[in-house]
């Protein structure tokens with residue numbers, strides 16, 4: 001610990017659960033370190049060299065008729081979220097100066113499972129189903145994939161199992177899509193997982209195994225059980241390139257959404273992206289996808305809870321997945337249950353080592369006030385738009401009370 005801190009003083013602040021901000025000097029195009037970007041170290045990027053965003057997007061399009069048939073909330077069978085300008089939040093947050101426009105990518109409202117995990121998690125299971133359906137059911141790329149809802153395919157899928165370890169949201173995504181396809185699915189849930197997520201999964205026909213320990217233990221047990229069964233596919237949140245590929249499609253879709261809103265990204269109009277990070281798979285895949293389209297004009301930052309700062313610890317120390325927050329005395333406990341992870345993904349910390357602009361941590365005490373500020377500012381804006389001027393003014397006075405911690 002002493003040696004770690006000597007080499008990098010920031011680790012002392014991380015260990016004390018202080019809020020920190022870190023710029024990654026190894027990253028190509030990092031804000032403020034452009035001079036170093038001349039010769040980026042790209043060694044870690046090799047791990048992602050097999051990732052095919054166009055291929056993944058084409059696969060998701062092939063599945064659209066099936067998704068549309070099975071999930072009423074997925075319009076056109078495409079699982080995507082709105083890119084929403086939140087100028088009211090920009091005004092409400094007086095402590096932060098933002099010179100550009102502020103947008104919210106509403107992945108909390110993604111169809112099917114209501115979190116960013118609806119990107120990678122569902123993609124990996126669809127890819128598996130496609131492979132099995134082609135090998136055993138004669139499915140071809142040209143077929144209308146809604147045939148996969150037929151009993152003859154369900155009979156094929158029911159011979160296979162899917163397993164996953166999760167703090168909640170990945171389990172929801174994998175559980176819902178696997179059960180819908182017809183796989184036998186087991187979700188290994190850590191202690192952080194919320195009760196309603198476990199209840200919902202069970203109601204969909206998934207088997208839920210609960211652990212008193214943290215996320216790492218749940219994943220390890222899931223991996224062990226799956227390894228003993230050749231018919232079982234384990235969705236490995238810590239190492240899966242398929243998950244990563246599914247998340248990376250977000251980069252391509254975001255480019256299209258920005259174009260649709262008439263927004264140009266270039267050297268004078270840079271894109272800053274702030275991504276909540278747990279094990280790193282979701283924000284890593286999304287950031288990697290974004291970098292493929294915007295290159296040095298995009299700056300991606302990971303946000304982590306002060307009590308679960310696994311990625312920034314792994315990157316700052318250089319130890320990546322060889323160090324966990326517990327090693328420096330941090331408990332890993334946070335209200336942000338999707339981020340309650342003690343050790344970063346080996347795969348993603350390798351790739352992000354040279355791609356990520358930086359990381360910062362946020363104290364839990366700020367999360368709900370910020371969420372309230374966001375909700376209130378959006379509601380206020382909607383009410384102002386809907387009501388006559390005099391009433392609207394009255395309401396805005398009532399609603400400007402900022403929640404106290």
Ligand SMILES: *Cc1c(COP(=O)(O)O)cnc(C)c1O
Pocket residue numbers: 115116117169170276277278279280281282283284338339341
């Ligand atoms: C899982 C999750 C994240 C982070 O994804 P990781 O792959 O664990 O880094 C962020 N936000 C939400 C809502 C999540 O469920």
